[in-house]
Amino acid sequence: MIRSLPFVMLAVGLTTVSVAAPQHSPWPGGVGIVRIPGEARPSVTVDDRQALILRANAEWIAVIGIPLEQSAPGTMTAIVSVPGQEPHSVTIELRPNVYDEQRLNVDRKYVDPGQEALERIFVEREIIDAALNGWRETSLADVSLQVPVGGRRSSSFGLRRFFNDQPRSPHKGMDIAANSGTPIIAPMSGVVTATGNYYFNGNTVIIDHGQGMISLYCHLSEIDVDEGESVSTGATIGKVGATGRVTGAHLHFATYLNGTAVDPALLLAD
Incomplete structure (x- = not known):
């Protein structure tokens, strides 16, 4: 069973990360940043594909590529799995980006x-x-x-x-x-x-x-x-x-x- 994690427990790109990670850029062709607190290394998947994970202080940072073909405005769902816990879903709100x-x-x-x-x-x-x-x-x-x-x-x-x-x-x-x-x-x-x-x-x-x-x-x-x-x-x-x-x-x-x-x-x- 996958449930939505409370927003206060898992923030999506709200603050600047303390490692050399890109900024949250939630649009087609951009990068989504998901921050996960805790010591145990999580895994994060989007459309059954693993996402890159970085460690920063007391949290983990998932760096997620957003397809250029993705509809926006719209949403993407990331599945976060932490050892010993049920998987949680996180919704990334997407905004349009105009390309020339x-x-x-x-x-x-x-x-x-x-x-x-x-x-x-x-x-x-x-x-x-x-x-x-x-x-x-x-x-x-x-x-x-x-x-x-x-x-x-x-x-x-x-x-x-x-x-x-x-x-x-x-x-x-x-x-x-x-x-x-x-x-x-x-x-x-x-x-x-x-x-x-x-x-x-x-x-x-x-x-x-x-x-x-x-x-x-x-x-x-x-x-x-x-x-x-x-x-x-x-x-x-x-x-x-x-x-x-x-x-x-x-x-x-x-x-x-x-x-x-x-x-x-x-x-x-x-």
């Missing part, structure tokens, strides 16, 4: 791929999805990320995108314009779970930072790490390029929590 529109012109093959390309895309999507939905149990002191490359932030998260005037999926990352060959660093330590040259993403690196926190780097000119390699914060993982579906040299940088893309700007240290 972006129109780009690209090579026609990236808008109307042929059958051979579609077969390639299908295989690659399975590889990428598996990496983005990974779970590696580990203790995390914070979820604060370094900026992976210096440059102009040319496209923001959540843009409603049109390629050659045809609607496509919204932008689930941050684009940082920089010269080809500029080094890209790991913004946080982790394990490289996928590398490859993919149809849309070009040369790509995916890093698992633990507890469902994943980062993605696309359109690289060069990949400098191998799958299975452990990387430390600040280690070079590749170089900026213009591979895949692009209009110029840049890094597409994306972050994922509990299998859903969230705005990287919410996780950056600066």
Whole structure:
């Protein structure tokens, strides 16, 4: 049996946390913060997916990714399980967030791929999805990320995108314009779970930072790490390029929590 926990016992994002966690950003593509008092480590799930947990003083903090496709205004329900207690549900109230529109012109093959390309895309999507939905149990002191490359932030998260005037999926990352060959660093330590040259993403690196926190780097000119390699914060993982579906040299940088893309700007240290 799951019951709702009294609000005074479990607050949702009411105060600033004392560790390097993002602020409560309860909108599609944002991050929900759930605070759980006590000593015993809880588990928190949303739609049967585990959420990342941090320890801060006398409480635990669940950091929950909110899907960009989530309806808002609306609600999300998190299930909190504490050893020795019945599971409790917590409701996160969501508010709308307006994302702008972006129109780009690209090579026609990236808008109307042929059958051979579609077969390639299908295989690659399975590889990428598996990496983005990974779970590696580990203790995390914070979820604060370094900026992976210096440059102009040319496209923001959540843009409603049109390629050659045809609607496509919204932008689930941050684009940082920089010269080809500029080094890209790991913004946080982790394990490289996928590398490859993919149809849309070009040369790509995916890093698992633990507890469902994943980062993605696309359109690289060069990949400098191998799958299975452990990387430390600040280690070079590749170089900026213009591979895949692009209009110029840049890094597409994306972050994922509990299998859903969230705005990287919410996780950056600066």
